[in-house]
Amino acid sequence: MTDPRDRQTTGLWIGVALALIGLAGIVLPPLAGVSGMGGGYALACVGLFILIAGLVTALVYLQRARGLARILAGDGTLARWIYTEAESQCQIDNEFRGSVTQNRALYFIMVAWFVVIVGALVAYDYHQNQEVNWPFAGGMLLIVLLLGIVAWVSPRVLRRRAYRGGREVIIGRSGLVLSGVLHSWAAPLSRLSEVSLVEDSLQTALEFSIRSAGWLGSSSSGYVVKVFVPPEQLDAARRVVIELNPVA
Numbered sequence: 321m322t323d324p325r326d327r328q329t330t331g332l333w334i335g336v337a338l339a340l341i342g343l344a345g346i347v348l349p350p351l352a353g354v355s356g357m358g359g360g361y362a363l364a365c366v367g368l369f370i371l372i373a374g375l376v377t378a379l380v381y382l383q384r385a386r387g388l389a390r391i392l393a394g395d396g397t398l399a400r401w402i403y404t405e406a407e408s409q410c411q412i413d414n415e416f417r418g419s420v421t422q423n424r425a426l427y428f429i430m431v432a433w434f435v436v437i438v439g440a441l442v443a444y445d446y447h448q449n450q451e452v453n454w455p456f457a458g459g460m461l462l463i464v465l466l467l468g469i470v471a472w473v474s475p476r477v478l479r480r481r482a483y484r485g486g487r488e489v490i491i492g493r494s495g496l497v498l499s500g501v502l503h504s505w506a507a508p509l510s511r512l513s514e515v516s517l518v519e520d521s522l523q524t525a526l527e528f529s530i531r532s533a534g535w536l537g538s539s540s541s542g543y544v545v546k547v548f549v550p551p552e553q554l555d556a557a558r559r560v561v562i563e564l565n566p567v568a
Contacts, residue, residue, distance in 0.1 A: 335378030342371025362456050365437075366463065387494045387506045396493035398563050399556040403487040403548075410523075411548050412479060412499060419475035422543060427471040434464055489547060491560055496528065496547065503545045505530050513542065515564045517549070517557055524549045526557050 345367025390396065403411060438460040445453045481500065490497040495504035505512035505528075514529040526549055531542035549557040 335374045335376070335381055338374030338377060339371050340374070342367045342369070342374055345370060362459050383506065384495075384502055384504050387504045388497070388502045391490055391492040391495055391497060391502075397490060398493065398560045399489070399491040399553065401489050401550060401553045401556070403489065403550070405487070407548060407550060408487040408499070412483065414546055414548075415499065416475055416479045418543075418546070419478055423471040423475055427468060430467055431464055434460060491526075491547070493564070496545065498545065498547055503528065503530060512564060515561050517561050524551070524554060524557070526560060 345363050349363045438457065442452060442457055445456070478501075484500065486500050488497070494506035495502055497503075504510060509532050511531055512528065513531045514527075516527045516529075518525050518527055526547040528545040528547070529542060530545065
């Protein structure tokens, strides 16, 4: 079983590493004499994006690590159970399908932004120099392809990790641990908007709607974590809804 605390520590160091890489992408090209349209602007834009992403990642994982420590210590635990192997398989398959759908939507949004921004820069350069800057355009296309690869690979990596994450479910007041993965609504810019219990003849599940604040006042985004509830844990699930909905 993979310790979920290891993932928070890894995420923190990844954020720090990304921030340093982004900073290098901003600082080093001018020092190396790279001109703006010769690739300097592209490297600076990508470096700034990576720097911001790294700092946000480090901050989020630092808060997640603190929240996870409280959950594992039993502070504010509302429910706790262990799936059978069949129940765990059903849960993991559902998470995988949701992750694939979400990544596909995010990828197309990022591609649209790249087309608009890069298209404007290429058009401006063509207007100034009467030729297309193919190295710049090619570099941006490579980034789009790399993002597509990441969007395809990441759900499959998460599914593999889920198999190693154990079958225990822990639901606390600040987050939940499912398949060894922490879903927190106590992290920066995150909140729990609603908890509902969906009961039917096939499968009963708790649905946690977790939202994140948008940038500069933009509308918030979010996702839903669906936790299948074993029949013997139905009363505990109902208590979770009662306890957490006032918080939401």
